Amino acid sequence: MMPKPHEDAQLLRAEIAAAAARLIAQDGADYSSAKRKAARQILGEAQAGANVLPDNAQIEAELRLYQALFKADSQPARLFRLRTMALQVMESLAPFQPFLTGAVLNGTAGPHDDIHLQLFADSAKEVEIFLLNRNVSIDISETPHFKGGRHDPVETVSFLWHKEGVHAALYDLDDLRGALKPRNDGKTIRSDIAGLRALLVSSSAGQAGPAAPFDSTNQPPP
Secondary structure, eight states, rough: OOOHHHHHHHHHHHHHHHHHHHHHHHOOOOOHHHHHHHHHHHHHSSSOGGGGGGOHHHHHHHHHHHHHHSSSSTTTHHHHHHHHHHHHHHHHHHGGOOOOESSHTTTOOOTOOOOOOEEEEEHHHHHHHHHHHHTOOOOOEOOOOTTTTSOEEEEEEEEEEETEEEEEEEEEEGGHHHHHHHOOOOOOOOBBBHHHHHHHHHHHTOOOOOOOOOOGGGGOOO
8 A cells, every 4th residue: 555645755854853952962053953954865856745744852862862772871861061160151141031942941952052041131231241340251143032923033143161161141121021932732941040050950960060160260261
């Protein structure tokens, strides 16, 4: 019996998701570029229809499977280190109500991942001055607003913390209410300090040490 068209689409979607997951795990590609590259690898020059492109949830599921199969000896320790570093940074940035997001929170972080935070302050300049006064060298860029494309991108400060990259998106205090709203599917997309501590305590890798204060000695030499 020949497969039905929708079954063919499901098989292609699963194949593209698995290929995208490998690109993310091996090369550190972001989900969007990994999806496009995986589709080109599998379909060649043929145009990928929307019905065969996996969503991020399906790619994330394949990424977790890949890590369980091929990175079980290293990924949990890497994740624990990043979460420990994130807790230290968040405790130092506590005046700005920090939240952890991304792969370090959802548990898929690997060797190519950085720490992604969201901070809430009266102004972005307040956070920048806070960091500069503690001899932290920062780069400034922009990140899409978590509320979507109808809102302007937000300023983002990037810096190194014990050789780990940190990217902190700077939001207005008014955005905090929207950040605290739960998702309809119940999935956690950001965590405060208390939530991250709970993740670390429940981790089999151990517990986080005390937070280190911000100063220039926490950065690698130039």
